[in-house]
Amino acid sequence: MPLSLFRGLLRMFRPAPPVERGDGNDAALRILFDNAAAGIAEVDLATLRFVRVNRRFAEMMRRSAAELMSLGPPDLVHPEDRQWVDREWLVAMQSTGHWDSTVRHIGPNGEIIWVRLGVSLWRRDAVGRPASCIAVLQDVSDAVEKADRLRESEELLLLGQQIAxxxxxxxxxxxxxxxxxxxxxxxxxxxxxxxxxxxxxxxxxxxxxxxxxxxxxxxxxxxxxxxxxxxxxxxxxxxxxxxxxxxxxxxxxxxxxxxxxxxxxxxxxTTEQKIVEDNLRQSETLRRLGMMAGGIGAFRRDIPGGAIHCAGETRALHGLPMEGPISTEDWLATLLPEDAARMMDEIERTLRRREPEFSSHYRYRRTPGGQIRHMEVRSAHAFDGQGRPVSATGVVIDVSERIEAEQQLAHAARHDALTNLPNRVLFRDRMDHALARARRGEKFALLCLDLDRFKEVNDTLGHPVGDSLLVDVAQRLRAQLRDTDTLARLGGDEFAIIQTGLITPNDSVVLARRLIERVSEPYAIDGHQLVVGVSVGIAIAPEDGAQYEDLFKAADMALYRAKADGRGGWRWFEPEMNARMQMRRAVEVDLRQALERDEFELHYQPIVDTATRRIRSFEALIRWRHHERGLISPDAFIPLAEEIGLIAPIGAWVLREACARAAQWPEPIGVSVNISPVQFAGRKLLETVEMALVMSGLAPERLEIEITETAVLQNSDTTLGVLRDLKKLGLRISMDDFGAGYSSLSSLQSFPFDKVKIDRAFTRGLEQSRKSDAIITAVTNLCSGLDMCATAEGVETESQFEALRRRGCQEAQGYLFGRPCMAEEVPALIAQLGYCATLPQAAE
Incomplete structure (x- = not known):
């Protein structure tokens, strides 16, 4: 039924405003709703929700009538059309009361439904405003799709004509x-x-x-x-x-x-095609020149007679006379003798088998004593009716450059690009051969070498200087070895040596000492005088390992021990090393699971004001309560956590836990947390601190970050940048263990620390060592001049405390006031010692 006819029927049934529901016209409209072939829906203009829909409308929208009662036109119209549809439709209801259009709708599965739509105002409210409208819809999706396909077909035809x-x-x-x-x-x-x-x-x-x-x-x-x-x-x-x-x-x-x-x-x-054909004819003229330039020559060989017919480019490739007949013997004379015999055997075998094609390669010289070149030959054989070979027609190709390139690639795949030493791949191959001989009784030593202080050279002088140093080191190492030994660069500053023909294990020690001595001599590179060392780990085959992995692991463990013992030395592998390494790996595995098992806990030690002996803050100290080994101090696992990359998640947990506990203490008692230098090297420390403060609600001025002098001196620019960002948050920054490491006054000048913590070694010698007294007095005076708080660690006696107070030390920490205690014990300690009502003023 056309939309115009539906609109006429709607005018007949429209009630006069205002109208009550349920009159005769409404009943007639219900009949029309129930029997119409078009989709019909009534919409409440105040809520923009459907009041009623007929069966055909629900089918058209791919939804049930019940589902549609909770929706309205804005939920069904395509999102890209919604704005203009709402604007035109609602304006029309306010003005003419009629609106026609073709509108995209969206089905429940995202399908596009095109409908021809006629909307008429149906009711007005008591004051004459439009209250509802009736929409009549016809599904025109097929017509729109056919029109689109026709348009696309015409466009493709035009495009095809343009392209072709x-x-x-x-x-x-x-x-x-x-x-x-x-x-x-x-x-x-x-x-x-x-x-x-x-x-x-x-x-x-x-x-x-x-x-x-x-x-x-x-x-x-x-x-x-x-x-x-x-x-x-x-x-x-x-x-x-x-x-x-x-x-x-x-x-x-x-x-x-x-x-x-x-x-x-x-x-x-077809102009371009004609041009291509003309160019092809011209290129045929240039083909012979191209063959000569590309090292390609054509030939035809008369097999029964042995004569070879070929053009000038083929003769030039082999250095044969440009005129006169060429026999098979003349051609063979240019080949290397071993290749000439092999080639004739291959050719005769191919002909006996009546194979239609032949391909091979050979080496030859254009002139006697000239450079060896590589040639590839490909030919097709012709046979007579009795299967006898008649001729061979083919080409020869000079592949010397390709062979050389392949040889270079093969060399590069098995050698280090910087030092030209064997790399790990070739070293593995040499090791496998040496191990095979070792199983027959020929011992050898595997030496793993690692340069000492090389990273400092790379970081301070740059990679070009570091690369030059590695080349010089490689030359010195190679000079100490025999031709039967193998030296390889495994990567970075790691080298390895296979020392063959070992008579006694002490032979490897003699070599190791010689290597250490030679490598440790000064280097002059780009105007720099450099000194590096080398540590050596030694394993003997087959005693320390008969397989590649086992022997390498043994030498690597010996190297690890050599570096741990002070660098610049050598160590043999000992079975006990394996046990220690296994223990270390077991600890590593447990450490990785400790966070998940909730095995870490914090203990808190009070820091008191020397003037009042009241608590100013607590230092949070991590402990690991191992499920089998009991309580483990941080010295036993923090270095390992730093090495294997676990310090960041552990440090984040410490910050969250410490802040959460401190937030429960009376204000303004603070908490100090030690931060590893490794955490400063990462990029998430600032974010981790902010998150801990937000989650706990702790005021930033109550959190103190402790950092060692070593962390400040390492990668100082990055560390100081992070410290400044932390300072902007309102945190207090403390330098821990001042005087215990590479003490530098410049580090105090480069950043406004709030506090300097004097190492316990000086507190222990107070009033017993004149030097300790002088150092503490100097540090407290220095802190006073820089507006920094001086805190003494390791205070255990009253005499130490009194001496510190007389010398102007403002804070003290140690067993005199309390050992590190569990979080549950902190409130009792606060009640016992009392606490300061204010925090010291932060440094500017």
Missing amino acids: RIGSFTRDIATGEIVCGEQLLDMLGYPPGERKISTQSWLNSLHPEDRPRIVAAIEQAVAARAPDIAFGYRFLRPSDGVQRHLEMRARYEFNAQGEPVRSVGVVMD
């Missing part, structure tokens, strides 16, 4: 008028608007040499009533005189009397 340079035309035989498509007009050089041309105009533009032939072909086709005609010709474009090569194909239409009425056809521009 094809134009279309129709010609009226009686008038001679030719109607051209746009592509053909462009091809022939006519203006875009001039779609009609005459046959005579077209003939005039044909190449004079082609015109008679074309006219004769057309007349002959018409006379013979041939349905189709095709020919190629040259066309001189009237607009610019440029010659184009065209090919035309046309079909004639005849009337009842058999007379031609019109022709319909296409014209293809």
Whole structure:
């Protein structure tokens, strides 16, 4: 039923405003709802929700009527159309009360539903405002889809013609008028608007040499009533005189009397193809020159007679005479003797088997004593009726450059690019051979070497200097070895040596000492005087390992021990090392699971004000309560956590836990947390601190970050940048263990620390060592001058405490006031000692 008819029916049934529901017109509309073939829906204009929908509307929207009752038009209209649909529809209801359009809707599975839509105002409220409307819909998705496909097909046809340079035309035989498509007009050089041309105009533009032939072909086709005609010709474009090569194909239409009425056809521009063909013919002329330049020569060999027929380029490749006959013996004489014998054997074997093709390679010299070159030969064999070989026709290709490149690639795959030493791949191969000999009783030593202080050179002077140093080190190492030994660079500053022909294990020690001594001598590189050392781990095969992995692991453990013992030395592998390494790995495995098992806990030690002996803050100290080994101090696992990359998650847990506990203490008692230098090297420390403060609600000024001098000195720019960001949050920053490491006054000057913690070693010697007294006095005076708080660690006696107070030390920490205690014990300790009402002023 057309939408206009539905609209007429709606006008008949529309109630007068205001109206009560349930009158006769509404009943008639319900009949129309129930029986209409179109989709009908009533919409509440105040809520923009459906009031009622008929069965056809629900089918059209792919939803149930019950589901639609909780939706409205904005939920069904395509999101891209929603804005303009809402605007036009609602405005129309306020003005004319009618609105027609074609609108995209969205089905429950995202499918597009196109509908032709007619909307009419249905009710007004008590004051005359539009209250509801009736929408009548027809699904026009199929029609829209067909129109889209037709448009796409036309666009693709036009695109195809443009890409293939094809134009279309129709010609009226009686008038001679030719109607051209746009592509053909462009091809022939006519203006875009001039779609009609005459046959005579077209003939005039044909190449004079082609015109008679074309006219004769057309007349002959018409006379013979041939349905189709095709020919190629040259066309001189009237607009610019440029010659184009065209090919035309046309079909004639005849009337009842058999007379031609019109022709319909296409014209293809084959100019580029013709140019390619011309270029191909020219390139054939250059082929022979190209063959010579590319090291390719053709030949034909008369197998029964042995004569070889070949052109000049083939003779030049082999250094054969440019004139005169060439025999098989002449050709073989240019090959290396071993290759000549092999080639003839391969050729004769191939011919006996009647194989149609042959390919091989050989080495040859163009001149006696000249450079060896590599040649590849490919040929096809011809046989007579009795299967006897008649001839071989083929090519020879000089592949010397390719072979050399392959050899270079093979070398590069097994050698270090910087030092040209064997790499890990070749070293593994040499090790496998040495181990095979070791199983037959030939012992050898594996030495693993690692440079000492090389990273400092790389970091301070840059990688180019570091690379030059590695090259010099490699040369010194190689100079200490025999030809039967193997030296390899495994990566970075790691080297390895296979020392063969070992008579006694002490031979490896003699070599190790010689290597350490030679490598440790100064280097002069780019104006720099450099000194590095080397540590060596030694394993003996087959005693320490009969397999590659076992022996390498043994030497690596010995190297690890050599570096741990102070660097610049050597160590043999000992079975106890394996046990220690296994223990270390077991601890590592447990450490990785400790966070998940909730095995870490914090203990808190008070820091007191020396003037009042009251608590100012607590230092949070981590402990690991191992499920088997009991309580483990941080010295036993923090270095390992730093080494294996676990310090960041552990440190984040410490910050969260410490802040959460401190937030429960009376204000303004603070908490100090030790931060590892490794955490400063990462990028998430600031984010971790902020998160801990937010989650706990602890005031930033109550959190103190402790950092050692070593962390400040390592990667100082990065560390100081992070410290400044932390300082901006309002945190207090403390330098821990001052004087215990590489003490530097410049570190105090480079950053406004709030506190300096004097190492316990000086507190222990107070009033017993004049030097300790002098150092503590100097540090407290220095802190006073820099507006920093001086805190003494390790205070255990009253005399130490009194001495510190007399020297101006503001805070003290140690067993005198309390050992580190569990979090549950902190409130009792606060009650016992009391706490300061204010925090010291932060440094600027």
